[in-house]
Amino acid sequence: MSTKSVKNSKIMNNNKNGILPDKIDRFEVRIAGAGGQGIISMGMLLAKAISLGDKKNASQSQSYGPEARGGATLADVIISDKTIYFPECITPDILIALTPGAYEYYAASVKPNGIIIADSNAVETVVGSVMTVEVPILKTCLDKFLNPIVANMVTLGFLTEFTGIVSKKSIKSAVEDRFEKSKFLESNLKALKAGFELGKKFKSEGLTQIEPGICLNL
Amino acid sequence: MPLPRTTADGHPIMFVQGNEACVQGAIAAGCRFFAGYPITPSSEIAEGMSRELPKIGGTFIQMEDEIASIAAIIGGSAAGAKSMTATSGPGFSLMQENIGYAYIVEIPIVIINVQRGGPSTGLPTKLSQSDTMQARWGTHGDYTAIAIAPSSIQEVYDMTIDAFNLAEKYSTPVILLMDELIGHMREKLILKHDCELELRERCLPEVPTEWYVPYKSQTNLVSHPAPFGMGYRYSVTGLIHDTTGFPTQISAEIKSNLESIRNKIITHRQDIWKWQEYYTEDMKYLIIAYGSAARAARDAIETMRAKRIKVGLIELKTIWPFPDNPIKKLAYHTKAVFVAENNMGQLIHPVREVLPERIDIIGVQRYDGRPLEPMEIIRAVKEEIYA
Numbered sequence: 001m002s003t004k005s006v007k008n009s010k011i012m013n014n015n016k017n018g019i020l021p022d023k024i025d026r027f028e029v030r031i032a033g034a035g036g037q038g039i040i041s042m043g044m045l046l047a048k049a050i051s052l053g054d055k056k057n058a059s060q061s062q063s064y065g066p067e068a069r070g071g072a073t074l075a076d077v078i079i080s081d082k083t084i085y086f087p088e089c090i091t092p093d094i095l096i097a098l099t100p101g102a103y104e105y106y107a108a109s110v111k112p113n114g115i116i117i118a119d120s121n122a123v124e125t126v127v128g129s130v131m132t133v134e135v136p137i138l139k140t141c142l143d144k145f146l147n148p149i150v151a152n153m154v155t156l157g158f159l160t161e162f163t164g165i166v167s168k169k170s171i172k173s174a175v176e177d178r179f180e181k182s183k184f185l186e187s188n189l190k191a192l193k194a195g196f197e198l199g200k201k202f203k204s205e206g207l208t209q210i211e212p213g214i215c216l217n218l
Numbered sequence: 219m220p221l222p223r224t225t226a227d228g229h230p231i232m233f234v235q236g237n238e239a240c241v242q243g244a245i246a247a248g249c250r251f252f253a254g255y256p257i258t259p260s261s262e263i264a265e266g267m268s269r270e271l272p273k274i275g276g277t278f279i280q281m282e283d284e285i286a287s288i289a290a291i292i293g294g295s296a297a298g299a300k301s302m303t304a305t306s307g308p309g310f311s312l313m314q315e316n317i318g319y320a321y322i323v324e325i326p327i328v329i330i331n332v333q334r335g336g337p338s339t340g341l342p343t344k345l346s347q348s349d350t351m352q353a354r355w356g357t358h359g360d361y362t363a364i365a366i367a368p369s370s371i372q373e374v375y376d377m378t379i380d381a382f383n384l385a386e387k388y389s390t391p392v393i394l395l396m397d398e399l400i401g402h403m404r405e406k407l408i409l410k411h412d413c414e415l416e417l418r419e420r421c422l423p424e425v426p427t428e429w430y431v432p433y434k435s436q437t438n439l440v441s442h443p444a445p446f447g448m449g450y451r452y453s454v455t456g457l458i459h460d461t462t463g464f465p466t467q468i469s470a471e472i473k474s475n476l477e478s479i480r481n482k483i484i485t486h487r488q489d490i491w492k493w494q495e496y497y498t499e500d501m502k503y504l505i506i507a508y509g510s511a512a513r514a515a516r517d518a519i520e521t522m523r524a525k526r527i528k529v530g531l532i533e534l535k536t537i538w539p540f541p542d543n544p545i546k547k548l549a550y551h552t553k554a555v556f557v558a559e560n561n562m563g564q565l566i567h568p569v570r571e572v573l574p575e576r577i578d579i580i581g582v583q584r585y586d587g588r589p590l591e592p593m594e595i596i597r598a599v600k601e602e603i604y605a
Contacts, residue, residue, distance in 0.1 A: 064343055
């Protein structure tokens, strides 16, 4: 496959529910990275925003090791119109991979028509041919905020704007709830906004597929 | 605009973990004393209780270990406060001796066990249902245990309240069995208003202090030792005792003491048993599961029903006393019964005990720290159908 524009993919449509189908049987989002990156917070905020704000059913579960920092960490969010029984991803519709380990380990489990959102540094060897969008998440954090700690907010902002699986209003409220009366509210909201902008840029400028699956915003 | 904090009809609404729902349930049930020692995956319960109890005049103590924790809550309850502790496998093992003490002195307490992989320190952050049997047989001697198990966040809240009610009603320890998945996963939780809660309070003596007999069972076969500090003086001992609470060697009194702590539960098992049936009307195959395994089973059944496989589920909310009659009745017309659990096969033993030999009993077990997946259950059912 040669280089081609993927501007017409379902991402670029401005559906009310983003890439979520009209009737959601079961939509799975897996967020994977390292302990300390805020992976579980991200999952929790996403599920809370969808459940309480967007009035869909959502559950969030997690998997992590005994390490406080650095171990492989995973948060699974399930979205549905029906009651959710099994709360873990089986074949994710969306995978967010913030580390090379996370991409390598979980890329193969994503549905063929799913999407992988990977940090620019996360894809070392390409796995499969699922549409993989490389996003400079950590680079944005370092350039704009001189701090990688807000990577989860930038990712959440990007995910919201780019896929539309959660409304911007709800995700913003969930972040405000989480950091209510905290001195970290402003920095987190700023990072979330930076994520929105990154998502907007990717949507408006379109993506270019440089090799099977791998899409860049050139 | 903030996320909604109440439902349309004014009930507080949250998006929380099982462990946080447990804290909400305990506070609603009237728990005012918590002693514990933090352990993954139950630590958020201790954390939540340490935050919430002081606000409402309750007391939280972090003890030096789990042995001290269980001793402290027995003391707290003996003084009249609804008391609870929360732990996981290793801590639950340490507590066993004093749990036995609570059975024999008939003090109501609630013990939350958020199960993780074992034996020993095992798998701190991974799930398991391998304390199923320990909840029944953990401490030595003859006794009958009550253990209940929720499978959703709403149920954690509701059943934590149930646990306190059962403890007070039968004056006995009640074990709430969760697992790591239920403890840590998040879902929507709707809280009840105080006026909607049905709470059981401590049964207090009505006789003058000089006539008081602490272990004289009442009409419902349950004796309710009076809280300390009310003026009723009696002996509290782990030795087999007579109705006054003093040790005995007399055959009839020994039998009577042991039978009373068994019969007060066994006689009322119909009242204690709770279960939920799912697609059982026309089923040919029955799945038995609880907790996170039951969630996987429901998912599996939805998939199989879409393919017209007649499979149903009995989801046990009460694990002990084992709901033998409901299972017997449901399984009677089935071709095979599947026991789905996150361990090497524990719940399958009482199932084998109650079902006739003509029914195939098949274990669907997973014990690698990951939850049992719907596909594994489907595979087991299909193998049986096409065998």
